Amino acid sequence: MTSPLSALVAEELALPVEPAVAAMAAAIAARYPNAARAVLFYGSCLRETRLDGLMLDFYLIVSDYRSAYSGGWLAWANKQIPPNVFPFEHDGLVAKYAVLSEADFAALNRPEASSVSVWARFAQPSRLVWAADDAARATAVAAISEAPVTLFELTMPMMGHGTEYQMADVWRRGFQLTYGAELRAERKGRNNSVVDADPDRYERFGLAAGSQIAARRGIGPNGEVPDALSPTAANRRWTKLQRHGKLLTLARLAKATTTYAGGIDYLAWKINRHADAAITIRPWQRRWPILGALSLLPKLLMKGSVR
Template sequence: MSELKTLIAQELAQPVDGRVTAFAAAIAAQYGEASRAVLFYGSCLRSTELDGQMLDFYLIVSDYEAAYGKSWLVGANRRLPPNVFPAEHDGLVAKVAVLSESDFHKLNRIGASAVSVWARFAQPSRLVWQADEAAQVRAVEAIEGASITLFDMTFPMMNIDTKYNIVDLWKRGFELTYGAELRAERKDRSGSVVDSDPERYARFGPAVLAAIAARDEVEDKKLKIVASRDAVEKRWRQLRRNGKLLTLARLAKASATYAGGIDYLAWKINRHAGTDYVIKPWQRKWPILGALVMLPRLIAGGAIK
């Protein structure tokens, strides 16, 4: 096992609050034998605060048909992954994103059409439930691609005449990913993610570099042409466009899968941007239209970047 995979496996296995593992087991139980893994990530993992917060889980399933049967949710999850659902357990609340093992692997790679998955799993996460050892192995393999993708997409965007340390590379990478989505967080949020545990990123950085070097050596030992800055900047423009459009599309989809989704959106924006936007009754009745009215105002006001 590579050093990077070893670090990921060790990090995924770190203990969390028992209420989180119980919550994860309850989520997995809803999907029966289709459930393969449940991952816990995000601000609640970093802060360890659970009460009164919205926890973030990814449920990894064997495939969508096994998870949903013949429901229309199969096509929705396949065409616009992930599906997102609300969940409650033992006084805690969460949102649960559902991906197949195949999609989880692909969306952590550089060919993904948006940054949302690999940007999150380049950050710490915990494997809080697994079906078996094979599910754990596949989760590690999928997550390995996240940091490698972040570095591949960040190297060409660094100024060539400036000296950096490995933590600076992580910060620049997260700055770029935050700019590629409709985000309500403060401008400095990407840096604070790294600053919350700089030793972790300093430890993982050399392992990511080693994994990239090993990858390039294995590929028939042929010369790998490093993408030019212009080419990568073009790719980032595509990701920014895709990310913002996908945010709106997923919001529209969530109106059918996520009761109270527009209230959650407002809560998240108010929490991170310091605004006090209040959802009106008609916006709950017609959440897609309500969101379309809300978002341009928030973007114009700087609450969403």
């Protein structure tokens, strides 16, 4: 039986997108005829209608990596350090897309995930713009339905017992914690602006996530829903996520030099767009992109452009 949260997710995923976005998603899927299962559109461009000059963000969900790449290095790299990320151009628009298997996409939306990178994004709005069939659509809905639950499971113990807060406060705190668990170029207060952009959406999704948690865990004698973790255990969990997430960002950056042409220029563009850092890439940094990217980190960390 479909849960209220899954129904909300399915409804949101089915909302229309710009025709150019749908065309680009179909073109991405066409590159993987033996493996493509779903293409999801997400990120800061989701609410934009003028797409020229923007970098669109997609996730390509595949059946498995061997089928997607016919084996080899890319299949191994995608399995060991998911996802692989590739640049893409179609009809004058530019994008990047990340590749995950259906199994990894489901696992990385759950509370046990070793990083926040997938569930933190899909707890926010997204669109399912291409699906191979109804089964692929249902699988995507089921995976994404876990993302808000994961955010609430890990955030609620961090809210402080005995304090009063609203539903939006949980989301804001959750996103604040996730931003601290990756090397991200975001303006201060980004966790607030994400929620404030559509507070009604986050209220509805939060209530549905809470109901799903209550159904799974039960309700205490005073009407309370027990937290998944104690505050001490939750602090340890977030410390581990923060440590692992920053190391994972560096590993993905190193891997991207083999898959993402011009990756360091994209990195600079994203930092400049989100953090007003005025980063300029030098020729030697393009020649040795891993060293070039690492050379930017001390300055960015000192300025607070990357946290």
